[in-house]
Amino acid sequence: AHCGDAVFELLVRAWLCESGRATNENLHRATVRYVCAPAQAARVDRMLPLLTEDELAQYRRGRNAHVHFVPKSATHEQYSKATGLESLFGALYLAGKTDRVNELFVLTQEEDHAD
Secondary structure (H helix, E strand, O other): OHHHHHHHHHHHHHHHHHHOOOOOOOHHHHHHHHHOHHHHHHHHHHHHHHOOHHHHHHHHHHHOOOOOOOOOOOOHHHHHHHHHHHHHHHHHHHOOOHHHHHHHHHHOOOOOOOO
16 A cells, blocks of 8 residues: 555646646645545545456455554545555556556546546
């Protein structure tokens, strides 16, 4: 999950820069809105039907990890889903499956999320 957090944030930052959805003044705020646990949990809901059995198993391992702290901005369920997403993205990245990471990111991007 630790590595996946960085992978996911880099994807979000690159997407925001490439899409022009954020300016220098609000880039950080926009990034935070997409990488927060509630936003990641919503992405997971769109992503689950697209996962292979192996990917689903990796997601579940991360989701089921025992956490000691849940931020105020998220429910325990949202935080667990976000941890699962980060675990999956980290595992795929470390396995060299960056094309699959990019594919899942693009397929589950919510295009109508306004700035």
